[in-house]
Amino acid sequence: MSMDTELVFRSAREQLALLERKELSARELLDAHVAQITRHNPTVNAVVTVDLDTAERVATAIDDERCAGRPLGPLAGLPISIKDTHATAGLRTTCGSPLLADNVPDADDEIVRRMQVGGVVRLGKTNVPEFAAGSHTFNPVFGVTRNPYAPTRSAGGSSGGAAAALAAGFQPIADGSDMGGSLRNPASFCNVVGLRPTPGLVPDPTGLLGYLPMGTAGPMARTVGDVGLLLSVIAGRHRADPLSYDSDAAAYAAPTPASLAGMRVAWAPTLGDRVPVEADVLDTLAPNVAVFEDLGAHVEPACPDLDGAFEAFRTLRAVEFEAAFAQMYAATPDGFKPDLVWNISEGARLSGPQVGRALAELTRLQRAADRFFDDYDVLLAPVSQVTPFDAELTWPSMVAGVEQHDYLGWMESCCLITALGVPAMSVPGGFTTDGLPVGLQIITRARTEATLLAVAAAFEEATAFGLRTPDLEGINR
Structure with missing residues (x-):
């Protein structure tokens, strides 16, 4: 390895430590990632x-500021490419759609603004499915x-480009x-860490449906x-997001492994027999129960109430898609994937009472x-019901011998947790x-990201699965 x-x-x-000790410049760090x-x-x-x-101008400016001894943000000098659904001022943002292939926003989304205030060096964009629909990253652009x-397998989605970029060493x-x-x-498919925060922790002041807690940005x-470090930069209230709330950035910035002694852990490998899960997934995850037990936790089979969760999720997702895309679809009906x-x-077929019932069910x-x-401090479950599948597929039509009738079915193990309004993290x-x-x-209780990070850090320290990196040189030989 070079x-x-x-x-x-x-x-x-x-x-960051190398940068702060001036053993490395931001420009040199950028050059190394560009080479990769x-x-x-x-x-x-x-x-x-x-x-x-x-990117080179920003990195050079950060080096000059550091040499002058001026204060810098907590991410100063880290190169990053931004998810291609997050608007970046002056840099093309396509959302993976030919309809937006030449779209160059005038302003940054709030998450991008906060990262840039934190000192990142914006290099480019990461790939997404068309309009972020589906958990497999491909698009016509x-x-x-x-x-x-x-490389014959999917990187997942919709943040698939981001996860693959992390796994391949393109950004930290x-x-x-x-x-x-x-x-x-x-994150599951690419052996990295991905956190869906409690809705409102990472604000979206430009969101169309500000009172609907379904989608959220995260690190x-x-x-x-x-x-945790990135969460500390992007979290916190914004007056234009009605669900956002204040948070203590220091509680996330430097998570230390929690003591799991006496912790009450629920293990739900099939989420209460609600979802089919491939045997390879279950066989790989089953030994992790013993990891928690060896760390002092008490683990037992248990699952929260999920009755009606998938139906409520599907209904409210359809509401959001209709609100976001109906006008564009009416104007360009051939511009959208099936x-x-x-x-x-x-979404267009839903009645008011149907939406109301879904909101009541969510509550x-x-x-x-x-x-x-x-009763439980932590819930453990599979992230995905399948292993990374053939990248040439649109989505898995079968899971553990059970037919999937649309592109949401194989993602149910995550969709069900979304409906609970709680933070959930994928850890290798x-x-x-x-x-x-x-x-x-x-998974932990709503608004307990600090606890979630500490528990995940303990598991990460005990297993070290995330230290295994892909053999990229072997792939290209």
């Missing part, structure tokens, strides 16, 4: 738009993003978003600590989840006998 390659696989915290992208992005296809000139551990941290698993599924990285057309059409489920966490949970990554989903 010195540059070793550098790009160091954690964000390690890279140049070597391996043609295979992985995670980074889809690059503005190297701007840029093509398929491939899994760095197995990444932004993403998650409605039905779009942070968690790609990804290769380590739990780096996820799965998007289906979801928009489902009931979230109250029941809060009561569940009176091991590898199948074929060498494919599998993520463990760790």
Whole structure:
């Protein structure tokens, strides 16, 4: 492994320490990541738009500020490409759609603004499914993003480009978003860490349906600590987001492994027999129960009330898709992939009473989840019901012998948790006998991200699954 390659696989915290000690410049760190992208992005296809000139200017300016002894943000000098659904001022944002292939926003989304205030060096964009619909990253503008551990397999989605970029050493941290698993599924597929926060922790002041807590932005990285660091920068109230709330950034910035002695842990491998899960996934995750027990936790089979959760999720997802895309679809009906057309059409057919019942069900489920966490500190479950699948598929039509009738079915293990309104994290949970990554989903009570990070850090320290990196050189030989 070359010195540059070793550098790009160091954690964000390690890279920042080198920068702060002036053993490395931001420009040198950027150059190392650009070299890694140049070597391996043609295979992985995670980074889809690059503005190297701007990145070099920003990195040089950070070096000058550091040499002058001026205060810098907590992420100062870290290179990052931004999810291609998050608006970036002056840099093309396509959402993976030909309809937006030439779209250059005038302003940054709030999550992008906060990261740039934190000092990141914006290099480019990461690939997404068309309008972030589905948990497999492909689109007509840029093509398929491939899994760095197995390039014939999916990297997941919709933050698939972000997860693959992390796994391939293209950047140390990444932004993403998650409605039905779009942070968690790609993290699971690519052996990185992805956190869906409690809705409102990471604000969206431009969201169309500000009172509907389904989708949320969140952080990804290769380590739990780096996820916490990025969360500390992007979290916190914004007056234009009615669900947002104040948070203590210091509680997330440097998570330390929790003591699990006496902790009450629920293990739900099939979420109360509600979802089919492939045997490879269950076989890989099952030994992790013993990891928690060895760390002093009491683990038992248990699952929160999920009755009606998938139906409520599907209904409210359709509401959001109809609200977001109906006008554009009416004007350009040939500009959308079939799965998007289906979801928009489902939303258009809903009645007021149907939406009201779904909202009432969501309220009931979230109250029941809060009561569940009176009895358990942590819930463990699979992230995905499948291992990374053939990248040429649109979505898995069968899971453990059970037919899936639309593109949401195979994602149910994440969608169900979304309906509970709680934070959920995908942490590297091991590898199948074929060498494919599998993520463990760790879930806690709403607004307890600090607890979730500490528990995940303890599991990460005990297992070290995330230290295994892909053999990119072998792939390209």
